[in-house]
Amino acid sequence: MALSIETACVNCFACMEVCPSEAIIEAKPHFMIDAKKCSECEGDFADPQCASICPIEEAIFAADGSPLNPLGSLTGIPVPRLLELVQQSTRL
Amino acid sequence: MDLKVLETSGGEQVKKGCSASGCGGTDDQLGHLPEEIRQKVHNHPCYSEQAHHYFARMHVAVAPACNIQCNYCNRKYDCANESRPGVVSELLTPDQAVKKTLAVAANIPQMTVLGIAGPGDPLAQPERTLETFRQLSEKAPDIKLCVSTNGLNLPNVVDRICEHNIDHVTITINCVDPKVGAKIYPWIFWKNRRIRGEKGARILIEQQQKGLEMLVERGVLVKVNSVMIPGVNDEHLKEVSRIVKEKGAFLHNVMPLIAEEEHGTYYGIMGQRGPNAKELQALQDSCAGDMNMMRHCRQCRADAVGLLGEDRGAEFTLDKIEAMEIDYDAAMVKRAAVHAAIEEEIQTKQTATPNVVTVSIDSLKKKKPTRPVLMAVATKGGGIINQHFGHATEFLVYEASSEGVRFIGPRRADQYCVGQDTCNEDESTLSRVIATLEGCEVMLSARIGLPPYEALEEAGIQPVSEYAMEPIEESVSKVYQEWLEAGKLDESAEMGASVA
Numbered sequence: 001m002a003l004s005i006e007t008a009c010v011n012c013f014a015c016m017e018v019c020p021s022e023a024i025i026e027a028k029p030h031f032m033i034d035a036k037k038c039s040e041c042e043g044d045f046a047d048p049q050c051a052s053i054c055p056i057e058e059a060i061f062a063a064d065g066s067p068l069n070p071l072g073s074l075t076g077i078p079v080p081r082l083l084e085l086v087q088q089s090t091r092l
Numbered sequence: 093m094d095l096k097v098l099e100t101s102g103g104e105q106v107k108k109g110c111s112a113s114g115c116g117g118t119d120d121q122l123g124h125l126p127e128e129i130r131q132k133v134h135n136h137p138c139y140s141e142q143a144h145h146y147f148a149r150m151h152v153a154v155a156p157a158c159n160i161q162c163n164y165c166n167r168k169y170d171c172a173n174e175s176r177p178g179v180v181s182e183l184l185t186p187d188q189a190v191k192k193t194l195a196v197a198a199n200i201p202q203m204t205v206l207g208i209a210g211p212g213d214p215l216a217q218p219e220r221t222l223e224t225f226r227q228l229s230e231k232a233p234d235i236k237l238c239v240s241t242n243g244l245n246l247p248n249v250v251d252r253i254c255e256h257n258i259d260h261v262t263i264t265i266n267c268v269d270p271k272v273g274a275k276i277y278p279w280i281f282w283k284n285r286r287i288r289g290e291k292g293a294r295i296l297i298e299q300q301q302k303g304l305e306m307l308v309e310r311g312v313l314v315k316v317n318s319v320m321i322p323g324v325n326d327e328h329l330k331e332v333s334r335i336v337k338e339k340g341a342f343l344h345n346v347m348p349l350i351a352e353e354e355h356g357t358y359y360g361i362m363g364q365r366g367p368n369a370k371e372l373q374a375l376q377d378s379c380a381g382d383m384n385m386m387r388h389c390r391q392c393r394a395d396a397v398g399l400l401g402e403d404r405g406a407e408f409t410l411d412k413i414e415a416m417e418i419d420y421d422a423a424m425v426k427r428a429a430v431h432a433a434i435e436e437e438i439q440t441k442q443t444a445t446p447n448v449v450t451v452s453i454d455s456l457k458k459k460k461p462t463r464p465v466l467m468a469v470a471t472k473g474g475g476i477i478n479q480h481f482g483h484a485t486e487f488l489v490y491e492a493s494s495e496g497v498r499f500i501g502p503r504r505a506d507q508y509c510v511g512q513d514t515c516n517e518d519e520s521t522l523s524r525v526i527a528t529l530e531g532c533e534v535m536l537s538a539r540i541g542l543p544p545y546e547a548l549e550e551a552g553i554q555p556v557s558e559y560a561m562e563p564i565e566e567s568v569s570k571v572y573q574e575w576l577e578a579g580k581l582d583e584s585a586e587m588g589a590s591v592a
Contacts, residue, residue, distance in 0.1 A: 010167050011183075014157035017217040018284070045284050053281040055158060055167045074161060075358045076278050085361065 001063045002038035003048055005031050008059040015050035015060075024050065129342055132259055132313060135204050135431065136236065137399065139315075139343065144388065144399060145473030146434045149205040150196050152189035153182065153395040154220045158212035159244050160280040160296060162266075163358040164319060164349055167212075182395065183211075186223040188410060193228060195413040196397055197235060198423035200404070201430035209240040209262075209392075216242075218249045225256040233257065234424055240264065240317070244280060244296050246303030254310050261307055262345075263300055264317045267325050268332050270294040275324050278358070301339065308340035315343045315386070320367050320375055321359070322349070333379035344379060345386035348372050369489075370531050373500055387501040388488075441474065462581035464493035466500065467568050468529050468553075470537035477559050477567055481540035484525075489532060490564070492572035497565045503528045526551045534571055536564075 002023075005015075009030035016024040016031070021044075023037035033050070040062075041048045051060045051068035057075070058067040072079040137144035158167065184192060197203050206228060208214040214221040225237050239253065240262040253261065267273045273293025280292040287295065307314045316336045318329050325332075333344050349366040351359040358364075367375070376385050398404040468487040470479035489500040505525045522544055529535060535553050538560040548555045559567035575581050 012156040012158070012167060012212060013217065014159070014212070014281075017157060018281075047285060049284060052284065052286045053157075053159065055161055074278065076163075077358055077361050081361060085356075 001040055002033060002035035003040055003050065003063070003068070004033050004035070004061050005050075006059060006061055008056050010056055010059075012055065014053045014055065018049040018053050020044040020049060129313060135435075136260070137205060138207075138238075138389070139386070142438070142475065145475075146202060146438065147205070148200050148203040148397075148399045149207060149392075150193065150203055150397040151207045151209050151392060151395055152184055152192060152224065153211055154184050154186055154189045154224050155208055155210055155214040155216070156183050156212045157217045158242075159216040159282075160213070160242050160292075161278050162242075163276055163278065163364075164321070164351060164360075166356040166360075168356060182410060184410070186220050186227065188413075189224045190227045190231065191418075192408055192410075192413050193224075193235065194232060194418050194420050194423075195416050196408055197232060197427065198416075198418050198420060199407075200398065201423070201427040202399075202434065203235070204431070205236045205238060207238040207240065211395075213242050213244070214239050215245045215249050215253075218245065218252065222249075222252055222256070225253075225258065229257040231420060232424075234427055236260070238262065241303075242296070243300030243303045244282070245299070247299055247306055250303060250306045250310065254312060258312065260313045260315060262315045262317055263304055263341075264319070265297075265300050265304075265332055265336060266318050266321070267293070267328055268297055268301070268335055269328060270297060272325050272328050273297055276321065301335075304336060304339050304341060314341045315345060316341045317345045317347060319349050320346050320372060322365060322367050322371065324364070326367065326371070326375055329375060330379055333383045337383040342384060343386050344383040345389050346372070346376050346379060347389055347391055350391070368530065369501075369503060369528075376501075387499055390486075390502065390504070462494045462576060464491050465534065465572060465575065465581070466491055466532040467534040467536060467571065468503065468532040469564050469568070470535070471564060475564050477536050477562055477564055478538050481535065481537040481544055481555070481557075484537065487529065487532075487535070488564070490568045492568050497568050497572075522547055526553070529553055534568075536567055536571070 005024075007030055011026075011028075011031055013026075016026065020041060021037045021039050023034045023039075025032040025034055045052075048060075048068065054060050054069060055074060057069050057071050057073060060068045062068060071082055133139040135143055135147050137147040137149045158165075193206050208221050208224060221239060225239075228235060228237060235257075237256060237258045238260040239258065241264070243263045243265065246261075246263065266276050270290040270293040273296060274290045277293050277296060279286050279288045280296050281287075282292065282295050304314055304316070314336075316332075318325070318332055320326055320329060329346060333346075336344060349359060349364070351357060351364050351366055353360045353363075376387065379385055392403075395405055396403050397408055467490050469477055469490060470481055470484035470487055471477055472479045484505060486502050486504045488502055491498050491500050505528050526547060529548075529551075532553055534556055535548055536556045536559055538557060540548075540555050540557055545555045556571055559570065572581070
């Protein structure tokens with residue numbers, strides 16, 4: 001099992017330094033996780049390290065496709081407000 | 093006795109009879125510092141309103157990662173027209189940062205200070221920051237190095253920072269109470285876990301205070317930055333100021349929150365407002381009883397290059413510096429000569445400034461106290477009113493009162509991109525400039541056109557250009573004297589009344 005990084009990633013390097021398995025790849029346009037190396041931190045830490053320091057919601061996903069940091073979980077901005085903003089920006 | 097220029101510190105530290113022109117320059121925050129600290133910071137553009145007209149600084153963006161979330165920060169933001177701290181266009185590796193620093197230092201010899209301020213926390217994952225410092229200490233010993241941090245990882249790296257040519261560290265401390273902290277920091281990353289709310293804020297606060305103490309013990313100068321967030325930590329910052337002073341921070345910089353919805357920050361989106369100029373000044377004034385306050389911070393970007401308030405970063409992009417050949421040994425010789433010439437110019441200016449008797453404090457004291465007046469000044473530097481109103485991108489605000497003249501702070505006329513609608517010049521520029529001068533009753537500039545003259549008058553701000561090319565403080569006190577004689581300064585006089 002492995003985690004993955006998706007397009008919301010801002011390439012801030014935070015995950016790279018905390019990953020115990022050296023599974024983070026400094027790629028463009030966004031960082032990636034080497035699925036062969038990623039252990040989801042099992043056996044090393046209680047929580048996956050990349051997802052525990054990542055500042056961006058919906059950037060890191062579990063193997064089942066669910067975000068480890070869902071919308072609204074890191075900034076505290078209410079989800080309806082976030083969705084409203086996303087809609088506004090797609091209308092522009 | 094001259095109408096003296098007031099120092100900004102607590103009373104017991106004010107050097108008696110020391111006017112600005114006599115002791116380290118206009119509106120200088122350094123006048124009251126111990127000589128040893130003044131020597132360290134006198135050519136640091138960020139610490140002295142005077143020095144920033146002569147000396148330049150640069151930030152290199154080598155530190156992208158962060159270990160906390162602040163409600164005024166959005167890690168996704170990057171816009172070339174944006175000038176908030178924490179925003180950059182180009183992330184550098186340590187090698188690139190060193191090359192850029194040497195290129196800037198060789199081409200802008202006035203550059204005395206290299207800071208690492210982000211865009212993340214420079215000490216969160218300190219290797220990139222420390223590697224940059226290590227190389228620069230070796231290759232460019234004539235550059236002062238500074239670092240800014242949120243403080244969380246500071247105690248763990250204090251000793252490694254001290255190995256390099258560092259004499260200043262800035263810690264951003266917004267609170268000393270976890271209850272307040274929980275409203276500013278939604279989470280921190282600590283010991284391999286994300287820790288939220290008060291629990292996280294408590295750890296952050298403990299680490300910040302511990303880091304401050306450790307730096308002071310090791311003789312490193314510590315400045316404390318605080319972001320003033322109305323209704324969240326504004327009152328609380330008075331206590332912060334008192335505590336950090338007690339622990340040995342040498343300067344406190346209370347900055348206004350910058351929050352617009354288009355920045356995408358929690359505060360921006362949730363409609364948290366920043367303080368207005370009057371509120372900021374009031375808080376800075378009440379903190380000043382306990383602490384040396386910094387008044388002229390321009391809140392630079394994490395990749396700013398040049399004099400404060402200007403950004404020459406575009407001249408030193410990666411592709412441009414790659415093409416530059418730098419002989420730093422030769423540059424150091426040139427730099428030393430330029431620095432010596434600047435020191436000499438400052439000295440000459442100080443001794444040449446006429447000590448004109450303007451308003452006698454004794455005579456003022458006999459009368460009833462007069463109300464203070466804020467005056468905005470358009471200047472290109474050198475302590476002189478030498479800028480055309482229409483060309484001014486910022487104004488320096490001074491307060492004249494029966495106590496004397498003191499520097500309050502800069503106001504940016506083009507401050508911060510506020511979304512794409514206002515990125516272009518348009519006819520609202522003048523009204524925007526006037527809005528930034530809110531609370532000022534006088535605007536002194538070298539020249540001013542008729543339409544803006546009339547617009548300022550209409551807004552209750554008296555434009556004055558009679559003092560073109562004259563020293564700022566002297567002119568401010570002369571205008572105050574004129575107003576006094578015209579009877580405009582009685583406590584009962586209506587604020588902002590326009591001049592006939």
